[in-house]
Structures are given as structure tokens and as C-alpha cells.
Amino acid sequence: MARLDKREATIGIVGLGYVGLPLALAALDAGFKVVGFDINSGRVSAINQAEQVINYIGADVMRAAIDSGRLRATTDFGQLSEPDAILICVPTPVTKHRDPDLSYVSNTAETISKALRTGQLVVLESTTWPGTTREIVQPLMESAGFTVGQDVFLAFSPEREDPGNPHFGTKTIPKVVGADDAHSRDLAVKLYEQMISKVVAVSSAAAAEATKLTENIFRSINIALVNELKMVYAAMGVDVWEVIGAASTKPFGFMPFYPGPGLGGHCIPVDPFYLTWKAREYGMETRFIELAGQINTSMPRVVVDALAEALNQSSGKGLKGSRVLLMGVAYKKNVDDTRESPSLVLIETIEARGARCDFHDPHTPTIPPTREHAGLTGRTSIQLTAEAIADYDAVLVSTDHDAVDYALLQANAKLVVDTRNVFARLGLPMDRVVKA
Structure with missing residues (x-):
């Protein structure tokens, strides 16, 4: 907790895409050291060379981040023991039959478990069904011999990125945080409070997971409604x-x-x-x-x-x-x-x-x-x-x-x-x- 308060902690970001890279820059702006992990060697190389890899994050921003000496990217997941907090920002797609594909999450959690050390905080940000953090990530962490909530800490905080939105960005979109034990929740809240303008704590990881799903289901249903209305009204002129x-x-x-x-x-x-x-x-x-x-x-x-x-x-x-x-x-x-x-x-x-x-x-x-x-x-x-x-x-x-x-x-x-x-x-x- 003290290292977070003093912003002396190192933050690890797994997945340097449209969610992970803006989050890495927000952590950097808050004063933390950041290590980014990605399986895409081309992206890692581009980031380390301060190239523009997302069109709305300018090359000048990337250059300032790399020149600060506090951001580096790597494909070496053996370095996952270095960060004090590890934030998982990997894809959660569906199959062609619309079943969840959690392979990126489970593979990442398993990789983290092999490098896990006492005192680390792990936060899943990838959108998923309620229960994923407790049922998939936690058992993998505890298989390494740690007790979540005592030796290591685990939370869920859904990403809320809206790529290209000129009015709201990573640092200004309120951050929902949930965990299944008080110590993990307090650590995660403390971490995000250093980076994000407002943090909203909820009672469990599942509640945080359900929050993100509810937001997107709300949009999906209402967009479907106006799409249907468009067809009906068009027929009426x-x-x-x-x-x-x-x-x-x-x-x-x-x-x-x-x-x-x-x-x-x-x-x-x-x-x-x-x-x-x-x-x-x-x-x-x-x-x-x-x-x-x-x-x-x-x-x-x-x-x-x-x-x-x-x-x-x-x-x-x-x-x-x-x-x-x-x-x-x-x-x-x-x-x-x-x-x-x-x-x-x-x-x-x-x-x-x-x-x-x-x-x-x-x-x-x-x-x-x-x-x-x-x-x-x-x-x-x-x-x-x-x-x-x-x-x-x-x-x-x-x-x-x-x-x-x-x-x-x-x-x-x-x-x-x-x-x-x-x-x-x-x-x-x-x-x-x-x-x-």
C-alpha cells in the first residue's frame, strides 16, 4: 500500500492494444514505472521505438513516454515477477457459435502464476462473464501455492475505453473496482485512485464483471431497437x-x-x-x-x-x-x-x-x-x-x-x-x- 501511495510501485500491463496501451500511459502519467507485456513482437518493438501504433495516440506522446525512461515493452513474460501490480488487458472474443473464448485470459493467468511472488496485485480488466475472476483466475494463482487475499491479491476492474472519444479518456472515465476480499479491493482502489479521476468500489469481482456487461448490453439492445425502427419507419416513408x-x-x-x-x-x-x-x-x-x-x-x-x-x-x-x-x-x-x-x-x-x-x-x-x-x-x-x-x-x-x-x-x-x-x-x- 505504501509503495502505491508514494507511487514507487512498478505496474505491469499485459496486452498493449486499445485498452492496455492507454492504461500504461495513464499509469506513467501518474508517476509509476510501467512494464508492458505483449506477444506481438512487432508491436513491442514499435512501442520501444516510440512509434505511433494507435492513430489517436500521437507519436509525440509515445516519444515522451519512452524518453521518460519509465516505460518499456517486452515479449519476455518471465519478467512478470518484477511489477508490484499486474493488469490483464487481453482479448475476450467469442467463437463462431458465440460461445466465450477465454483462452487469452486463462493462458495469461497461468503464465502469471508461474512468475507470481508474494505481495503482488493482479487485476483482470478484460470483459467477461460474472465469476471469471473467482472461478478461473484465482485457482490458477492459488495453484502456485499462494492464498489470495493474504499472500497475493486479486481484483476485477472492467475497461471502459471508447477509442477516439475526444471528451472522455482513460484518466477521466470512472473506474469500477470489485474484489472478493477487502484487502484486494483496497489495494486495487488505491492503485486506480492514483491514475483515474474517480474510482467506484463494488462488493465483489462478479459485481464489477456484471457492471461492464450491463453497460454494453444496454447499448446493444437500444441500438437494435433503433435499427428495427429505421426499417419500420422507412417502410412508412x-x-x-x-x-x-x-x-x-x-x-x-x-x-x-x-x-x-x-x-x-x-x-x-x-x-x-x-x-x-x-x-x-x-x-x-x-x-x-x-x-x-x-x-x-x-x-x-x-x-x-x-x-x-x-x-x-x-x-x-x-x-x-x-x-x-x-x-x-x-x-x-x-x-x-x-x-x-x-x-x-x-x-x-x-x-x-x-x-x-x-x-x-x-x-x-x-x-x-x-x-x-x-x-x-x-x-x-x-x-x-x-x-x-x-x-x-x-x-x-x-x-x-x-x-x-x-x-x-x-x-x-x-x-x-x-x-x-x-x-x-x-x-x-x-x-x-x-x-x-
Whole structure:
């Protein structure tokens, strides 16, 4: 506790991605020494050379962090005995059958157990079902001969990152912390209080795990609702974005959510299914969650159907044989994160129906490797020029990056299918623009 108070502790971060790297920088800003661990040797090398590895974390920030002498990255997990606190920020994906894949968590916990020493605090940040910390991580730590709460300490504190959010970052988003013994909870709270503006302690690790799931399930269900409303209102000739804007003027009882071409990112498309899976162990059904998942995963197909109809109405052409330009492969605006991006599904679906689909993305020049969309790996973004735009039969806006010249698109595209309402939002002419 004293080492945390004096900020003399060394913090270990396992996983240096969109969660772990910002957390490492927050710990560094708080005055701690930080050792980052990652299995990706290329990323580790890039970080140690102060290169920009996430588009919204500038090279100047990385250079200052490395030049401080208090941050280093390594692939050597044998050094896990060095940190006083180890924060686990590894992926928790689902399988193709939407079952939890906790292999990254269990493998990391097992690796930590081999290097564990008395007095260390381990905190799991990866989103997971309630009970994971107690049922999976704790037994692995205790298999090394330690007693959690006495010799070593264990807590759960869910990551709440919103990549690229200009208003809230790691240090300003309140941190929920839960543990199954008072000493572990107090240590974890003390650690995060040095780094984060507000810490919210809850009674158990399971309560903290459930908190994160609840946040993302709330978003998933409400996004599914407006996606369904979009389809219903479109059939009635009503603009859902106009309706949401009008409803948002009510100062109470309404919170705006917006439709889109599907869900992306690591959290909202994935996390709800961790609870549906665990609920079955208790003989419970999660019908709202599963229905929301069905609606949201169906949206790329709905969008491609709308694209095909718009092509037919505007030019008499079918989708087969057409050339389509997709705007944005990142899952959200102004970031380079393609995890679970519906844009990748859109490209595959469009091409499965006989069209050619290229893309432009100012933040993602090349599609990175993914398990689900291996055939798209290495495809590169086209240069956006008036001549290039005019060569396509349709432009499909999937991700509304601010860095795109939408006026150029509007002036040169034969047809625009807009899933983000960006043209109306910017006040651009709506001729040749179809909302979807």
C-alpha cells in the first residue's frame, strides 16, 4: 500500500492494444514505472521505438513516454515477477457459435502464476462473464501455492475505453473496482485512485464483471431497437434520424441511439453473449439480448439489400456487375480499429452478390489480418479523387470519418447510399443520396 501511495510501485500491463496501451500511459502519467507485456513482437518493438501504433495516440506522446525512461515493452513474460501490480488487458472474443473464448485470459493467468511472488496485485480488466475472476483466475494463482487475499491479491476492474472519444479518456472515465476480499479491493482502489479521476468500489469481482456487461448490453439492445425502427419507419416513408432528433428535445425520459450498418468494436457485438452463455448454466434465457444480437447482425444484409434497390431505382442496374466504393472500414468514425467491423461483412456480402467493392479509409490504409475475414487481408484504400469516385456505380457510406471530403463525394458520385445520415447532418444536397 505504501509503495502505491508514494507511487514507487512498478505496474505491469499485459496486452498493449486499445485498452492496455492507454492504461500504461495513464499509469506513467501518474508517476509509476510501467512494464508492458505483449506477444506481438512487432508491436513491442514499435512501442520501444516510440512509434505511433494507435492513430489517436500521437507519436509525440509515445516519444515522451519512452524518453521518460519509465516505460518499456517486452515479449519476455518471465519478467512478470518484477511489477508490484499486474493488469490483464487481453482479448475476450467469442467463437463462431458465440460461445466465450477465454483462452487469452486463462493462458495469461497461468503464465502469471508461474512468475507470481508474494505481495503482488493482479487485476483482470478484460470483459467477461460474472465469476471469471473467482472461478478461473484465482485457482490458477492459488495453484502456485499462494492464498489470495493474504499472500497475493486479486481484483476485477472492467475497461471502459471508447477509442477516439475526444471528451472522455482513460484518466477521466470512472473506474469500477470489485474484489472478493477487502484487502484486494483496497489495494486495487488505491492503485486506480492514483491514475483515474474517480474510482467506484463494488462488493465483489462478479459485481464489477456484471457492471461492464450491463453497460454494453444496454447499448446493444437500444441500438437494435433503433435499427428495427429505421426499417419500420422507412417502410412508412418516415426518416428515423429526423424522429430521433425530435425525440431528443425531450429533456427527460429519452436517450438518443442511432442506427447503422451493424455493430463493430470488441465490446458491443461480443460482450452480451458472455452473459447469454453463462445464464444457460443457471437455466435462464436471455431473450432480449439474443434478439438484439439477431437484429444487429442482420443489418449488413439489410444495407446491401437497400444498396441493390437504390442501384435498380437510380440506373436500372443490378448489384451484380456493379462497382461499389465503401467509405470506411473501421468500426467507428475517426479511429483505425477494424475489430468486428460491419464494413468487412459489407464488402464480403457485396462481392458475394457479384459486385466489385473497393474502399477508402483515411485511418486504415490496409485491412489488417482477421480470423473471420482472412480473404480481405492486405486490401488497400483507394485514393479519393473526383475521377475515382465517378468510376463507381455507387458509394456506400459505412463509417462517417470526419477526414472525408463529403462534398467531393456528393458532387461526383452517381449514387450515394448513406447509412450514417452524414450528408443530411452536414447540410449537403441530397440529390443522388439515399438513406439506408
